[in-house]
Amino acid sequence: MDRWKQKIADGEVLFGTHITNADMHNAEILGHCGYDYFWIDMEHTQITKHDVCNILLAARAVGPQLATFVRVPILDPAQVKPILEMGPTGIIFPMIFTKEDVELAIQSCCYPPKGIRGFSPRAAVRYGIDSVDEYVNTVNDKVWKLIQIETKAAYENIDDLLANTDVDMFILGPCDFSGAFGHLPDFKHPEVMEKIDYVFEKVKKAGRHIGVSIGAYDYESVKMWIDKGVSMISVGSEPAYMIDGSMKALSNMRQAYADSRK
Template sequence: MDMPKNLFKAALRAGDTQIGIWSALSDPTVSEILAGCGYDWMMIDTEHSPIGAPEVISFLRTLAPYPVSPVVRPGWNNPVEIKKLLDAGAQTLLIPYVQNADEARAAVAAVTYPSSGIRGVSGITRASRYGAVSGYPLKARDEICLLVQVETREALDNLDEIAQVPGVDGVFFGPADLAASFGYLGQPSHPEVKAAILDGIAKLKSLGVPAGILSLDQAFLRETKQAGAQFIAVDVDSGLLRRAALARRADWS
């Protein structure tokens, strides 16, 4: 059996814009509904949701028949947690709260087999199709896409060094946490926060490193696209559901 190709990683390398949707509701049926809606990628978020590593397999199986690339966010830059998600078959990971180049290098090591990294070796996992992929350990890293999340002032100050760590495939900006770090808790669209993100995206573009973002501020998202953001999450499943329900109720007020 051939190694499964990571279409998301290939698209980033080709410079293609990838429009995504965030999935934090802990029911694969919701993700399955969204999977047929034309998004390029879908975030399976285990950081801010009840979803754990065992449930991630259900989500990955649910999305497999659809033309949408799953991206999984672990709860932390933890090699044990990362190992479980990789063995479950995740090929693209978004690592939260990466503050500096050392932490970025730690994330790279966690997704890489020895001798270059520390990922534990197990030959019979879902990632290798239970041993059916010939030579999986030698090929796996080529199809793993590692994204790191910048979400504090400190991380922004270290953006150049983080972005240029070998093995980092993209950098993602988290407006909500950045706003908190800037002293604007609950104001992810504060002008200072937006300006810092746009500056960061421009810097990444100059370095040739793909930039990503999630925001519900659609006008700002279009600004980030103009600035060079390449993988853009445009909404969250729970937010979509609530807004649609409120709008329908308002129609009958």
């Protein structure tokens, strides 16, 4: 069991942040802040495969305590394959609808006969320094497969999705989930919250784990999801942190200037 799964097994929560910019130096800085993992987002950003490679290098510079999960733009084995060759901790699959989608997601992360992943490990085995045989024999189980619940179909098919025991974590996407029921982006709408609670109840009863991805990172927002029982929570992003810090610095300067003129 890897260190992150062990933490979850021990009842702890994993804390992560979203990486939305290509700059590897920003990623390294955030990594040194002590997060458990990066959520590297290719779905809603301009991050390319080359950028992912650089961000993963930055994460490795931080140390082995930092996990890396890459959200691919779409469920497509051809896009998953080159990302896996870079050696991330796992893959996040957005916009999942059916059990067949989950099965394809799992297969895209696994070598035959379990899956359909093509063979050519590169950075994942340090370009041949590590044992390729050992990698092939263990990676199917080691690579995290994270499935997002953010569509109406996923909600309606939740039992089928939960039946796949190869999924390591289910991730609620609150905003898209709210949009699936006509309330974008108000995931706190009573109808949406009722359905979110239903999903959490289902996941917990099945003995599975669920996480959440949110843009906010204030205490109240984070505590709400922790109180619901998430096992991992992804918050914020580099632009949000830059804006917060920059606005605070500017406010301090303006206030200091105003005070000096009194």
